[in-house]
Each structure stands twice: as C-alpha cells, then as structure tokens.
Amino acid sequence: MNVALWIVSGLLAAVALVGGITKSFVPKAKLAAQHGGEWTEGASVGFVKTLGVLEILAAAGLILPAAVKIAPVMVSVTAICWVLLMIGAMITHRRLGQGKLVMVNLVYLLLAVFIAWGRI
Template structure:
C-alpha cells in the first residue's frame, strides 16, 4: 500500500508541476488557444498565475515533506487541498461543456482522495 501511495503522490505531483509551469510561465493568450485552456480566456491573468503558483506548491507538497521528513503530514493535507482544486476545475470545465476534462479532473480527484485517505489513515508517515 505504501508503494501505491507513493506512486499516486508522484503522478499527482507530475500533473501539478506540469499545470503549474504552464499557468505560471506561459502567456494567457497562448493558454487560451490550447486544447482545454479556453477557460483562461475568461479569467484574469493574476488568477491564472495564482493557480499556477498554487499548483507548483502542490507539486512540492505532495512529495517533499515526506522525502525530507519535515512535517510529512503536509502530504495528505496537500492531497486534500488538491481535491478541492479539482472540484473547482470540474465545475469550470463542466460549465464550458468540456466533459472529457471533467472526467480527467475526476480521476485526479480520486487519486488525491485516495492519497489523503491513505496517509491520514492506514499508511501515515511515522518517525
């Protein structure tokens, strides 16, 4: 179970890192033209950049606390926060009729919920 939770954390961290880099460093106009990025055309630049920074922080929070053994409880806390972020993403894509992205966000939500449950419950990091 521990290995499966690490894999889930790694996958989610990769997703968060990819999304965070693109939202933080790619111009909003280019994001809006990309498949699945149309929602950024309706959002302010500051909002998009803020989401990008939050995703970069999530990428770090999903693995680094456990790797360096400093406040490893932040891993499931970050996973729980990721669940909330995915609810917002699902609502946004659902309103736009982008149901393929709703399903994809649901998969990410399920992984994050599993990670939060696993690290808060049966497989916590203990010192």
C-alpha cells in the first residue's frame, strides 16, 4: 500500500508541478491559444499565476511532508485541497463543453482522494 501511495503521489505531484510551472511562466495569451487553456481568456493574469503557484506548492505538499517525516498529515491536507481545485477545474471545463478534460480532472481528483485516504 505504501508503495502505491508513493507512486500515485509522485504522479500527481508531477502533474501539479508541470501545470504550475506552465501557469506561472507561460504568457496568458499563449495559454489561451492552447487546447484546454481557453478558460484563461476570462481570467486575470494574477489569477492564473496564483493558480500556478498553488499547484507548485501542491507538488511539494504531496511529497515533502511524508519524505522528511515532518507533519506527514499535510500530505492528506494537500490532497484534499487538490480535490477542491479539481472540482473547480471540472466545473470550468464543463462550462466550456470540454468533456474530455472534465474526465481527466476526475481522474486527478480520484488519485488525490486515494492519497488523502491512504496518508491519514
């Protein structure tokens, strides 16, 4: 079980890190031009960058507390926060008629639920 939790945490952390770096450092106009990034057209630059920073922090929060054994419960807290973020992403993508992205977000949500449950 512990190995599965580490694998899932690593995968989800990688997703969060890539998404966070993209939102933090890629210009908003370029994001809006990509498939799946259309939601940024109606969002401020500050909001997009803030989401990016939160995703980078989530990547760290999914790995570091358990790895260094300091406040390992924070992994579960981070995973629950990721669930909330994915609910917002699902709502946003659904409004834009992007059903495939809703399903991708659902998979990420379920992975986060597994981590939150397993690391309690």
